[in-house]
Amino acid sequence: MELIWQGITAALKLLATGDAEVIGITLLTLQVSGTATFISLILGIPLGTFLALKQFPGRRFVLSLVNTGMGMPPVVVGLWVSIFLWRSGPLGFLNIMYTPTAIIMAQAIIAAPVVVALTSAAIQQTDPKLRLQIRALGASNFQYLWLIMKEVRFSLLAAVIAGFGAVVSEVGASMAVGGNIKGYSRVLTTATVLEVSKGNFDIAIALSIILSLLAYLVTLALTLFQQQRQGE
């Protein structure tokens, strides 16, 4: 109990004093996970829409792969991204191993299946008759897709929340491809793991509280936006 109390006290102290290192780690975490989520949306929403609306041979197989991807352990993603980004790997020429960019890449791969699967499920749940009605209103292909997106906007926001939640909380991939370099590629999860391994439980608890608060505040903002729009 004393350990928890110490942790909470240390967290409040770190927040109150505006510890530069913690602020830096927190901002980098936001930046990396936010960018990864954004990239996963750019890739995932069109792909999810395509899978929902297009019939083609092997569609179910692709959907099952995407659904499997939702549960892919981050450490596995980290391993494969590392293999690709190693100097001798296929993408080694990019020279981004152990950089925040590598973490963004790995996290985007983790979040993308979540966004694809939730987008696809949301669009598949729209009434086919409503989709026909949108066509009957004279919509072009782009207008048709736009109106369907608007119909499922709250589910898409849920995909954003789930995607961000998946990446902000993962540690395996960030550790594997980011290297947890102080002041450069250290994010809240990798910093927490490091402090635990060093036996600094009070700082580890402090970081975990900040991480939880960060995840909660971003999710809260998105949820409030979602619910406010739904209530209109």
Next chain:
Amino acid sequence: MPTQIPIRSETLLKAENLSWVKKNKPILQGINFSLAPSEHVGLIGPNGSGKSSLLKILSFLETPTRGRLTFQGENIPRPIPLELRRKIAVVFQEPLLLDASVQDNVATGLKIRGLHREASRHRVQEWLERFGISHLSKQHARSLSGGEAQRASLARAFVLEPDIIFLDEPFSALDAPAKEALVADLASIFAKTQTTAVLISHDFNDILRLTERTVILLDGKVAAEGSPSELLHFPESHPIGKFMAHWQKA
């Protein structure tokens, strides 16, 4: 004596020898159909006779497997150009409103056509008033009653001022008073405007009140056509007479 149907020289939409096969099953066979400007045609037939399928083809939502379709005398190219699809409006059995306010729903088709916001607002207001739902314009579409929602759906189609409006059983989900009021309003709108319409209905009274010509579909083929009362009183064959008698009772 059978009643005389006014013969109209010009044809707005014409289908010749249309056939449609879906999943190896023939849905429509050798359909010939024509529609003159300002004409109101009823399309009737038992369930599964191909009414809704024909409506989808005539409204350019599906492409026929065989046959020729002309609009204002011109062959309809495939794929059907967007400009041509935008000359048509369709109202289905369910209102199928979008997750938005009533006025946004009614304005959707105009927005799709790139109409200026101010001009759109004016037209939306006009049609909301004609269908008696202007007081609901700000209300969310999903909070409307069945009758109100179908009025919004009709306003969304009529506001486009399309060359042809297709109505696929638009009253079937409504209770009797809501339906009666809507049919009366629609009859009044038909009388005041130059709307060309095709109506599918299972109610004989709707067809009598809203259309001048009726086409009967049986097993994916046009079995007969004429005025509603002519078809009822002077059926051309036993199957038609049987269907009309059953249909009138229903």
